[in-house]
Amino acid sequence: MKKLSLFAIIFTILLSTSCSKDDPTPEIDQEEVNAAELVFTEVEREAHGDHYHYNEIENPDVEHVKFSKEGLPEVGTHLHLEVGKTYKLELIAKDFAGRETQQTFVQRADIHQAFILGAPEGTFEYAYADRDADNNKIQVGVTGYLTVAKEADTFVFRYIMRHLNPGVKANITAADWNNKDFAKFTGANDIDLQVEVHVVSDHGHDH
Template sequence: MKKIQLLSIVSIAFLFVFSFSSCSKDDPIPEIDQEEYDAAELVFAHGDITDGKFVESGETTKITFSPDGKATPSHTHLTEGESYRLKVTLYHDGESINQEIIDAGAEHQFFFVGAPEGVFDYSYEDQQIGLTGILTVTGHSDDAFDWNIVLRHGLNKNHAAAQEWDNANYAQAGGADDVNVTTELHVTTSGGHDH
């Protein structure tokens, strides 16, 4: 009788250990999205290009985005003939996650689409990522327009659709959006604007 009880206890213990280890192996470990953001910020740092280098003047215009994509302010003016260093910062719990994007730079690229043709010229300063770049205002727009800021993850940067910073067909280069927000811009002549 004692042998049967001992055998039963050993069997139950073995079954418990086997079941516990099976659960641990089969349960997937949730992957943490390292680029998950809950706020974004665009800073247009005014400056001039001198001897081929951009020198900031100290004057800035800032747009912030909430987790639901709402832009503050909702309407921003830029001026024809001016140059800006465009800086993008993504935040999670109040901390910048830009370094994670830089570390995986081959997998990320910003696109800036929606401006009327001939209004902007842009060049990446960070190996075709877009966290920093020089935006030159080469024209003006009669009306405000929606400017779409997209961070693409896992794209093929050698694809033709990834060669232009403002390619509306950027999705053809593959990947998925990490960021897709829109703000309203109005590009005015140097004479100013009344609203």
């Protein structure tokens, strides 16, 4: 009887040790966003046949818009973008410790996609500029080039980073970057940022 009890104790210990080794350790959610920022940096768009090259310029116009955890900018914030200009649009996301986490969306490109909404049809043109760890072009929208094609009345610019359900990304094309029906791509929004935008001509703008 004593031998049987001893065997049971040893078996329980071994089983417990085995489970502790095999069970995965829960990961900290690297997509938990506590604050975000959109950066618009003016660049040069140069035509090359059927595509464009985007080049840095000296003394570019740079606009920073910072958002709270709720996706809202400071009261009174509005953004001016100029017709005919191209801007490098970058998302910066930070966790509760202030660490940048936007690269997580690129690393998990198969389940993430940005959508840029709110502008009247034809106001913007967009090209993805994301690169994976092997420097291959990928389609996420953490980094991209936004060209202002024409003037528009004031509108609310909306940037969404959507966390997609498995397999959904295969149904999204580059042309869906501003798809108003983005919710059909099932999932949830990791980020939803909104800011008032004025699109102005090159002769100046009215505050």
